[in-house]
Amino acid sequence: MKKVFQAIEQQTGYVISGDRNILLASKPVSVSAENIPVEQFLDLVFKDQGIAYRIRGKNIFLSRKQVVPDAGPPDDPVIVEAPPAIVTGTVRSKSGELLMGVSVRIKGTQIGTTTNAQGFFRLSNVENNAILQITSIGYEMFELGIREAGIGYTAYAVKKELQDNIKVVAGPVVEIELVLETSSSQMNQVIVNGYSNINKNNFTGSAITVTREQLLKVSPSNVLRSLQIFDPSFKVQDNNSLGSDPNNINPIYIRGRSGIGDVTLPDDEAALSPTQLRNDPNLPTFILDGYEVPAQRIFDLDPTRIESITILKDAASTAIYGSRAANGVVVIETVKPVSGRLRVNYSLNGSVSAPDLSGYHLLNAREKLELERIAGVFEPRQGELVSESLKREQRYYGKLAEVNRGVETDWLAQPLRTGWNQRHNILVEGGSKEFIFGADINIARTQGVMKGSERNNNSIGFSISYRKNNLMFRNYIQWNNIRSQESPFGSFSTYAEQNPYETFLDEDGNYKFELGDWGHPGDRGNPLYDAHLKSYNRTTHNDFSNNFNLRWTIADGLRLDTRVAIMLQKSQQQVFKDPASYQFKNEEYDKKGTKSILDDELRSWDFNALLLYGKSFGKHFLNMTLGANAAQKDMSRSGFAVRGFLTGNTDDVNFAADILDKPTGDNEKNRLLGFLASANYTFDNIYLLDFSGRYDGASQFGSNVRFAPFWSFGVGINIHNYPSIQRKYPWLTNLKVRSNYGQVGKAGFSQSVSKSTYRYNFESWYAFGIGASLVSLANPDLEWEKTKMFDAGVDITVFNKLSLTVNYYNKKTIDLIGDITLPASTGFKSYKSNLGEILNEGFEFNARYQIITTRNFNLNVYATAAHNSNKFLKIGDALKEYNKRVDQYYKDHRVVNRPLNKYFEGASQTSIYAMKSLGINPADGREIYLDRDGNVTYKWDQTQHVVVGDTEPDLRGAFGFNFSYKSFYIFAGFLYEYGGDMYNSTLVQKVENANVYKNVDRRVFDDRWQKPGDITHLKDIRLWNEITQVTSRFVQRNNYIDFNSITIGYDLPKRLISRWNIETCRVQLTSSDLGRISTIDTERGTDYPYARTVNFTVNLSF
């Protein structure tokens, strides 16, 4: 047959397009023809072949003739013994990819085969009414029935609803084209590690996979926060000050913190930039479709674009990432377009968010005035002029008059609003088996609960893939645009401290420039006046990425996979302060108003070449990956600030009078080069062995230690696969024990670590010429941070109902790299060095119980829990020096509002250090302390601090349930923490150290000591000028349950929607952060309040 077409191509110039594999399965023909049209000839050739053709121009497209099989089994049983069937076929995934190594087995027997590199299989001697089980990692098992029909056999899908997935040509040789559905069940999952796909059943590591379906149920808007529901070890750190700011990305860590984040005192410059999470030593590596991306990309990723997320946590699963693995790896795969007719998917997510002010208990106008009176604000001072005393009294009556007039300003409400958000996602896909295209468009508009704070996101992507014979290439190109804006109202705390007897509008209804003159100290500017000026803080971010993927199936079981990803990212932040702002009140005209512009650029590329090999030999199965990876990241940043604007409307830099500071610039370039290998061996699906290794070099490291090896080794046993166990305990669906050990590393630091650098003194030339000074100190011996990970776990499923996973881990990070703040006498401010060892040890627990599983009715409950204990095994000299600086800081500052971090060997990184308090002496209302030697004292002393708590909880996790009835479903997810501590700074700042000139917490009245004999935890109300320092009295238990998400959804029945040509339609209502039950009462979201959100989602597919 092939020869026939070679002849056609030679003689006529017609080209055969389409699937040439069709010809493989064809019967031999011999035709002799001369001078007849091509059509006639083809009719002749394809007679009895079950092959159809179409001619377009000079192309001949081949396809199989549609043969519609009969539904259901035959009416009358076959009596005549026919020869057994031969079944041939090709197996593809939904995205059209030919699947290799798919197992095809006759049910109930050991007879079977696997597909070859072209996805083709051939099985002979198939009896009538046999059922073929077609299984592959990551796909749902497909059962194919074979039965006699006419002169031969035909095939049908055992599950009727899957009949569309096969195309059958009946005959003595049954020809099948089969499409496998991607698996969504827990049991038959693949672990996508970004390099290769591993069968979860045969894997010795612990990883958590979240599918699109699951993710969308938890939250249709925030991917990163949702992951906490699935993995108790995945923690998004709450930022109490920034609350639900739509532009804030919270730090993330997995299985405890292994890096020292904040070794800076409040006055030092922060090492971590808040929005970019650059240089965060605990941030996991994010891999999007095979290449590394910044956390911000995931933060802005539309959850409907996600196909699956895999969280890799232990050595066995992460070692392949070598120097980027120590904090865990999060692998995200996006939805790939699938072949078939043109399809349009549309999803809409609308949401409403409202501020959550449940932590605020402020005084009303009358109470506030009363507080001032009690505190003696209006009483005459010693040695004061009578006129001054009179003025004080006048002020009291002035304020009283306002209160009596009914002034009761709700300051908290002023900067807030209800946020309306929307998100649209359109995915268009289609194409033939060879050529598939897809386009996606995302539009998102997010409004924060503070007026004017926004994050708007637009993205458009286009993908094509083409495959021919052994080659497949895919290209995805995407452009992303994000415009974000901070609220012009500034910090929310400004409004929380305003006095309610104060008005912000003048008689004409305009915003007052200054608030009432009550003789209060400090600035009296009206924050609302400033908020309504033309000031802004905007960031525009654009990124462009192109991913190219070429796959070459070299031979049966051997594949070469190359990937090149290029990314360009540019962002610009513009901050403008209106010249009319209060802060410029006393400035000259040419100095009023400032504008600063900060440009950020990131150019990166990532190249991967992988050789993948997978084959089974009888009971042995071997899977190997060999590869190389090179990547470069080039970041640059420049900024300048100008001042002197005439009006708020003329905000272009061209209107500025002069430049404010010297323009700044910063460049950073990193390179990474790694060679990797991994092997996974399985014997009889029972004994499992894993190895992976990587040899990595990175430009950030000391010139003496450029390359380092990383590796892991794992073993496991599938106990449930022992035939004897299967016989004796048929209810034991799954029992696997596994363990692995390895060493991985971390390289999230900038290059100045390994180089001493000089900076030229451009401003001042010396007599002999220009000079240069040393600005950073090199450490050529700086070694990789290494984390030794041990992991052991058990997976159990019984009766197909209860599944349980328990993991124990032990992560020891050695040669910890940290930024050490040096004493001035060394000549440098800071230095990077291998300074210590940290141990993170803990367990994870994951349980799921299916209470009811019937045809229409499903209910299951789940719970997760994790415990992590963190301990410093070794701290460097430098950290000890830092501890001394902390003590000095306490000594130098009158008020320190929160306990500062200290680090000691044997203690946790998250310990709270403060003076141990015995509470308030009922006799005199003063606080009594216990020093380190156990003496009772009134004296607060920074050298007597002890560990008084730990912010890390004993247990954290999630629980909830999943309920469905027909197409209706409910999902609930709650997050909890138990046993952690928190320093209640509201009690300190707004009650004990309350500034009477500002609004304060209600507890200022209720709980304070007033007369001898009062037993309370807050000291005497009259001790205003005795500043409360950090003590254990304010360390409170922070147990909470967070109503993370509650979802109600409904899939509209097909018969209802099909009349509008809609394939599927799903509506869903999700609430996020609806409430919180907590043992601590503190102001949450001090600079930006938290929000409660209700989402409404519609998914449509045409």
Added chain:
Amino acid sequence: MRLAMLAVVMMLFSSCAKDWLEIEPKSEVSADVLLRTPEGFSIALNGIYTNLSGTSLYGEYLTHGLVDVLARCYDLKNTLYDQLKTYDYASAGMDQRINSIWAQAYTTIANCNALLQEMDKKGPDFFRDYERARLEGELLTIRALLYFDLVRLFAPAPVVQDAAAIPYYPRLSNVPMPEKRTSELLQLIITDLERSKQLQKDFDTRREAKMDFSRYRFRFAGDQRFFGYGKRGFRMGYYATTALLARVALYAGNNQLAYENAMEIINDETPDIGPTISFTPATLIDVNEYDRLLSEDLIFCLYRLEFEKSFNKVTFLMPNTSQIFGADLNSDYRKKCYLTPDGRQLLKYDVEQEREGDISSAIPMIRLSELYHIAAETLFDTDPDGALALLNTLRTKRGCTIPLPSMPDKQAFLDALINDARREFVGEGQLFYLYKRLNKTILDETGGNQTLTDKFVLPVTER
């Protein structure tokens, strides 16, 4: 076959991998790149000199600024230094200034240490003749100068107490070093200076060098080569080192060493010409365009970067000129040159007058007169008349017509010395240390005496 090809590709990869991973920073220049050539060393050394001339060090605080305020040279009115009248070192602005002296001095020391270490790594052919020895000498002297002033500011005077005072870094280190006792530190400084003298002697005491030193030491025109012959007066060369050694030895109580080094310079001769360093002659002073810095007798000075900005002659007023100059009020050149006719304002740093060369941009660091003081003080115990003669020589050179009579005891002699120093060193930051070294009371602007005792040691809050 394919595997083999892949292996070859990977081999090729890994061989160039190390180079590929070596990335030079862009916004800064790495030490490796800068110090690849001797010129790089010179640029780094320029950087060190630039640091020395900064506000926190000799550009202000350690010369006419903070330390002279402590020595009560000025009648302060509404200046940034008001709090120092009561020696309130802890007040907000002051502790910051004091911390910045500390930090800047140590940063500069670290820069010296870094260069000294890098030098050791270079082969014998890296530098040209003399360059290595002179570079090392200069670095050692600068480091000694800084340590010495740290000791003088932040440690008690040796006559009061020999206590653990300040940390000493013999090399670049990221580990904080322990504090050393004053006596140990002074000994280390003396060792460094003696080594520096030895290194620089060959080059700087050649006849040509001496001639250049006496004639062109502050000239900017001419030789632009870094290690050239000009501008030695702006360098920590042999004479600067010797003079500094005399100063250090005196502070350390090693009178013999101090005397020897002071006299070495006083007596140094350039063959066929005369003294290498001599006082600014009267001929230069009497003409109208006199040299307000009396620059001829400067042995070492720093290059002033922005003096005109930081020094305001109106805010720093001289309180008791006539009391200090006494009978010499009308004859002493120092009154005539350093001050306005009414004696109220300091003109030393006045930049309005154009003078030959760029001498107006010099910050005086060590002058010949100080060596006369050192020699006289150290000689007094053994030869009071010789000491008096030295002091009178100096006074004569400065235009004083009435010679000092014989002193009854050392205290009286020291008082006379202090009086001369007050005329000589105003605005140069040496007086505070003089009072401190002798543990003397300080004449204040009201004519009273300030007893400092414990206030002689400045506190540092961020060490």
